[in-house]
Amino acid sequence: MSCLMVERCGEILFENPDQNAKCVCMLGDIRLRGQTGVPAERRGSYPFIDFRLLNNTTYSGEIGTKKKVKRLLSFQRYFHASRLLRGIIPQAPLHLLDEDYLGQARHMLSKVGMWDFDIFLFDRLTNGNSLVTLLCHLFNTHGLIHHFKLDMVTLHRFLVMVQEDYHSQNPYHNAVHAADVTQAMHCYLKEPKLASFLTPLDIMLGLLAAAAHDVDHPGVNQPFLIKTNHHLANLYQNMSVLENHHWRSTIGMLRESRLLAHLPKEMTQDIEQQLGSLILATDINRQNEFLTRLKAHLHNKDLRLEDAHDRHFMLQIALKCADICNPCRIWEMSKQWSERVCEEFYRQGELEQKFELEISPLCNQQKDSIPSIQIGFMSYIVEPLFREWAHFTDNSTLSENMLGHLAHNKAQWKSLLPRQHRSRGSSGSGPDHDHAGQGTESEEQEGDSP
Numbered sequence: 001m002s003c004l005m006v007e008r009c010g011e012i013l014f015e016n017p018d019q020n021a022k023c024v025c026m027l028g029d030i031r032l033r034g035q036t037g038v039p040a041e042r043r044g045s046y047p048f049i050d051f052r053l054l055n056n057t058t059y060s061g062e063i064g065t066k067k068k069v070k071r072l073l074s075f076q077r078y079f080h081a082s083r084l085l086r087g088i089i090p091q092a093p094l095h096l097l098d099e100d101y102l103g104q105a106r107h108m109l110s111k112v113g114m115w116d117f118d119i120f121l122f123d124r125l126t127n128g129n130s131l132v133t134l135l136c137h138l139f140n141t142h143g144l145i146h147h148f149k150l151d152m153v154t155l156h157r158f159l160v161m162v163q164e165d166y167h168s169q170n171p172y173h174n175a176v177h178a179a180d181v182t183q184a185m186h187c188y189l190k191e192p193k194l195a196s197f198l199t200p201l202d203i204m205l206g207l208l209a210a211a212a213h214d215v216d217h218p219g220v221n222q223p224f225l226i227k228t229n230h231h232l233a234n235l236y237q238n239m240s241v242l243e244n245h246h247w248r249s250t251i252g253m254l255r256e257s258r259l260l261a262h263l264p265k266e267m268t269q270d271i272e273q274q275l276g277s278l279i280l281a282t283d284i285n286r287q288n289e290f291l292t293r294l295k296a297h298l299h300n301k302d303l304r305l306e307d308a309h310d311r312h313f314m315l316q317i318a319l320k321c322a323d324i325c326n327p328c329r330i331w332e333m334s335k336q337w338s339e340r341v342c343e344e345f346y347r348q349g350e351l352e353q354k355f356e357l358e359i360s361p362l363c364n365q366q367k368d369s370i371p372s373i374q375i376g377f378m379s380y381i382v383e384p385l386f387r388e389w390a391h392f393t394d395n396s397t398l399s400e401n402m403l404g405h406l407a408h409n410k411a412q413w414k415s416l417l418p419r420q421h422r423s424r425g426s427s428g429s430g431p432d433h434d435h436a437g438q439g440t441e442s443e444e445q446e447g448d449s450p
Contacts, residue, residue, distance in 0.1 A: 101125050109137050112183060113190055115401055116330055119180040130179040131163040132156065135211055138186055142207075147200040149262065158257035165216045165249065171343040173217035178210070180337075184322035185210035193393045194314060197305035205271065206315050209278035210322055212250040217242065220348045223360055240283045247279040274312065281316035282323050287381060290320060294388050303392075314392070321389050327378045327409050328386060328402035334409045342370045371413040378410045 105125040111117060112134070123130035136156060139145050145152060166175035185206050189198060198206075222241045225233040236244045251272050254260060260268045281290060294317055297303045297310075304310050326337035342362075349363030362368045386406060390399035 101127070105133065109134075112137065112141075113187060115187060115398060117183050118333065119176060119183060120333070120336065123176050123179065128168075128175075129163065131166075131175045131182070131211060132159045134179050134182055135159050135207065138182070138207055139204075142200070142203050144200055144204050144207075148204065148260075150259065154257055154259050158253060158259045159211070161253045161257060162212050162215055162250070165253070166214070167217065167219065170217060170219040171347070172337070172341040173214050173219055173344065177337075178212070178214060181213065181319075181322045181325075182207060182210040184325045185318060187398060188318040188322060191393050191396055191398065193396065194305065194318070197311055199311075201271075202311055202315060205274050205278060206318065208250070209275055209315075209319055212253075212275075213246055213279050213282050213319065213323065214242075215246050215253075216249045217246070219344050220351070221360065224348060224352070224357075227357060240280055240285070243280045243283045247276040250275060250279070277312065278316055278319050281320055284381070287320075287385070290317060291384055291388065294392070298388060298391050317385075317389065317392075321385060324377075324382055324385070325402070327374065327382050328406045330405060331409055331412055334405070335412075338370055338374050338413075342368075342373055345373070369418055371416045371418070374413045375410060375417070378406060378413075382406060 102125075105122065108117070108122050108125065119130060122134070126133045136152075136159065139150070139155065144150065145155065162178075163175045166173070166178055168174050189195060189203055189206055222233070222238075224230075225241055226238050230241075232245055233241050235241075254272070260271060263271075280286075293313070297313075303314070305314065326334050326341075328334075329337070345360075345363045345368070346365040349359045349365060351357075352359045352363065362373050383406065386399070386402060390396070390403060393399045
């Protein structure tokens with residue numbers, strides 16, 4: 001399968017060393033033409049790992065070697081050229097909902113700042129449009145539409161692009177996760193210790209970064225992309241591969257939608273760079289780096305939130321907290337997120353086993369139980385970060401509430417540990433996937449966000 005044509009609307013082009021691809025765009029849209037009968041084209045430069053396709057016996061004769069497997073994984077995803085350039089405006093089915101559902105969704109939005117906000121229920125009430133509906137509401141609530149003179153139709157178009165570029169097939173890394181992280185970020189932006197210093201730009205950056213931080217996530221982690229010689233791993237030289245792609249995809253959609261086209265060029269460039277800094281901070285491999293810096297600031301009491309640099313650092317910390325806050329939710333929601341992220345891990349493990357690749361840590365369903373994964377994740381990743389966040393907030397009501405849920409949920413998972421593990425204690429380490437919700441990796445592991 002070869003790449004015969006590339007269309008783009010960004011400004012940066014890279015050559016790909018992979019002989020099967022002529023080039024890869026960092027920004028904008030691309031279309032890859034290959035064999036006939038392939039799935040519909042889609043924006044982005046991230047191939048979706050279609051497990052049904054890989055497991056299809058029709059392809060068994062074509063997938064005889066690891067080299068061919070890698071080639072298939074590199075070009076499964078077929079992208080369309082700019083929908084806007086073709087005059088096609090994406091439509092969201094939100095307005096097809098009856099008034100009863102819309103009324104319930106509006107009622108939930110009146111409580112969007114509450115920590116027990118049920119994002120799963122909200123997604124059902126909005127017919128799968130939780131991310132678009134939530135962001136439109138929050139942009140209005142925070143006065144961002146008026147402040148930045150945003151066109152509401154253009155904003156909606158951009159948010160639909162973002163929502164559509166999440167993969168609903170992913171158990172965990174999907175638009176509902178993005179909406180959940182955005183709702184958590186909204187709660188953190190309201191923390192008294194931070195809120196009084198935030199500018200409209202800070203708030204917009206925080207919400208946009210939360211909404212798009214995992215856009216176009218394929219449901220596998222960075223080590224998987226590296227060992228299959230994925231073109232994005234080559235493009236980003238095996239460094240924060242997923243996070244770089246999430247950022248560049250977001251910039252491509254911002255430029256395509258022209259949401260910020262009316263702002264001064266210097267401002268849009270600054271927004272793009274700050275969005276990158278925020279999204280790249282969610283790389284779990286940088287956990288120790290950020291935690292060490294936060295501890296030092298709090299110990300030295302030298303955080304000056306009047307300073308834009310220090311505010312940006314705390315926005316990075318807030319996004320990191322929002323990204324892995326699932327264990328700090330009420331048990332019913334936390335448990336559901338845990339099951340989802342582990343299901344995504346196990347799917348990767350099954351794929352690796354099928355094609356004779358080494359099974360990644362936490363991806364072996366026969367050896368890695370959900371309780372042990374979650375206990376390790378809470379102990380090594382979540383607790384250290386949220387204790388420092390509580391220190392920063394002076395143990396605010398929300399921080400104490402989150403730590404209370406965290407302790408309760410950890411006890412619940414310990415009670416569910418397999419008997420043999422319970423006797424010797426849990427020694428698991430955080431997931432080695434994307435850290436976006438649960439499946440994070442321990443600091444010694446390579447991965448991205450779950």
